[in-house]
Amino acid sequence: MRAAGSRATLAKVAQSAGVSVATVSKVVNGRSDVSPSTRARVQDLLKEHDYEPRRAESSGGAAIEIFFGGRLGSYSTEVLQGVLDCAAELDVDVVVTTRTKPDRSGAWARRIAASGRRAAIGVSSEFMVMELNLLSRARVPLVVIDPLNAPQAQLTSVGSTNFAGGMAATQHLLDLGHRRIGYVGGPVAAACNQARMAGYRGALEAHGVDVPRDYVRTGQFHWEDGVAGAEHLLSLPTPPTAVFAGSDEVALGVIEAARTRGLRVPDDLSVVGFDDVQVAGLGSPPLTTVRQPLSEMGSVALRTALRLAAGERPESHHVELATQLVVRQSAVALR
Structure with a gap:
C-alpha cells in the first residue's frame, strides 16, 4: 500500500515493473498489445500501489x-x-x-x-x-x-538541427558555384530563424564570401513574405543568383516572384527551401530543400x-x- 497523501503515478508503477510508462498506460487503458505475463505483473503492481487513474487518463x-x-x-x-x-x-x-x-x-x-x-x-x-x-x-x-x-x-x-540545416543548404549552393546568395526567412526573433540564418552566414564566411546587408530579408514563414522578400532581392542593382529560403512556403513565394519577372527557376535563379513539406516535391520545379522531420x-x-x-x-x-x-x-x- 502507498503512504497516505502520496499518489501513485504511472512512472512509479513502471519503475517497479521494469517496463516503460507507455506499457503501463496500455494496461490501464485495456490495450491488447501487451504480453499476458507483462500485463499480469503490471496489474498486480497497480493493485499493490493502490493506483487510481486521473479522470483524463481513461481512454474516454x-x-x-x-x-x-x-x-x-x-x-x-x-x-x-x-x-x-x-x-x-x-x-x-x-x-x-x-x-x-x-x-x-x-x-x-x-x-x-x-x-x-x-x-x-x-x-x-x-x-x-x-x-x-x-x-x-x-x-x-x-x-x-x-x-x-x-x-x-x-x-x-x-x-x-536548424543551424546545421542552414549550413547544408548554403553549402549546396556554394558547391554549385553560387557566391551571390540571398536569404529570405521568418521572424527575426524566432530561435529557429536565427539558427538557420546563422548557418547561412557561417557557410558563406567559411568560404570568404561577404553577405551584403540587403541580401537578408525577414518576415513570417509565409508565401507572401517569400514574394515580398524576393521582389526586394531581385530589384537590387546586383541581385543574387541563388536564394536560401527559411521555409518551403517562403521558397514557393520566391519562385512566384521570379516567375512574375520572367525569370526561370533554376536556370536564372536557384532556390533552396527548408522543411520538406508535402508540396515541396510537387512544385514546378520540385524543390531542393532541407528536410525537417x-x-x-x-x-x-x-x-x-x-x-x-x-x-x-x-x-x-x-x-x-x-x-x-x-x-x-x-x-x-x-x-
Missing part, C-alpha cells in the same frame, strides 16, 4: 491539448499529423485548438489548467510567449515545438508530454532531431 477523456498560434499551414499540419499518428498508436485522445490573438487575462490558460488535461503541446508563435508562461505557472506539463526564444531549462521543447517532431512532443504527465523527468529539456538536405531540381550549377 481528452488527455492532451495541442495548440497553434495563428493559422494552420503546411508546416503545422505535418506536425499535427505526427501528433495524431502517435496518439492513435498510444490510444490517447487529443484536442486541437488555435490561438489567433493573445489572451492577456490568462483565462485560456486557466481553462486548460482546470480542464483535467494531462499535458499541453504548443507550436509556438510570437504572441504565445505570455500564454506559455501562464501555462507553466499553472503547472500544466508543457512541451513546445520550435520555441520562439532559445531553449530554457524550465521549458521542455522539441526542435531540429516535422511528423517525428510531433510524435516526440506527444511522447515527451505523456512522460511529463506521468511524473517522469526528461533526460534533456531540449531535443533536436536531425535535418537532411533533399536535392531536387530547383537549384543548379551557376552558368
Whole structure:
C-alpha cells in the first residue's frame, strides 16, 4: 500500500515493473498489445500501489491539448499529423485548438489548467510567449515545438538541427558555384530563424564570401513574405543568383516572384527551401530543400508530454532531431 497523501503515478508503477510508462498506460487503458505475463505483473503492481487513474487518463477523456498560434499551414499540419499518428498508436485522445490573438487575462490558460488535461503541446508563435508562461505557472506539463526564444531549462521543447540545416543548404549552393546568395526567412526573433540564418552566414564566411546587408530579408514563414522578400532581392542593382529560403512556403513565394519577372527557376535563379513539406516535391520545379522531420517532431512532443504527465523527468529539456538536405531540381550549377 502507498503512504497516505502520496499518489501513485504511472512512472512509479513502471519503475517497479521494469517496463516503460507507455506499457503501463496500455494496461490501464485495456490495450491488447501487451504480453499476458507483462500485463499480469503490471496489474498486480497497480493493485499493490493502490493506483487510481486521473479522470483524463481513461481512454474516454481528452488527455492532451495541442495548440497553434495563428493559422494552420503546411508546416503545422505535418506536425499535427505526427501528433495524431502517435496518439492513435498510444490510444490517447487529443484536442486541437488555435490561438489567433493573445489572451492577456490568462483565462485560456486557466481553462486548460482546470480542464483535467494531462499535458499541453504548443507550436509556438510570437504572441504565445505570455500564454506559455501562464501555462507553466499553472503547472500544466508543457512541451513546445520550435520555441520562439532559445531553449530554457524550465521549458521542455522539441526542435531540429536548424543551424546545421542552414549550413547544408548554403553549402549546396556554394558547391554549385553560387557566391551571390540571398536569404529570405521568418521572424527575426524566432530561435529557429536565427539558427538557420546563422548557418547561412557561417557557410558563406567559411568560404570568404561577404553577405551584403540587403541580401537578408525577414518576415513570417509565409508565401507572401517569400514574394515580398524576393521582389526586394531581385530589384537590387546586383541581385543574387541563388536564394536560401527559411521555409518551403517562403521558397514557393520566391519562385512566384521570379516567375512574375520572367525569370526561370533554376536556370536564372536557384532556390533552396527548408522543411520538406508535402508540396515541396510537387512544385514546378520540385524543390531542393532541407528536410525537417516535422511528423517525428510531433510524435516526440506527444511522447515527451505523456512522460511529463506521468511524473517522469526528461533526460534533456531540449531535443533536436536531425535535418537532411533533399536535392531536387530547383537549384543548379551557376552558368
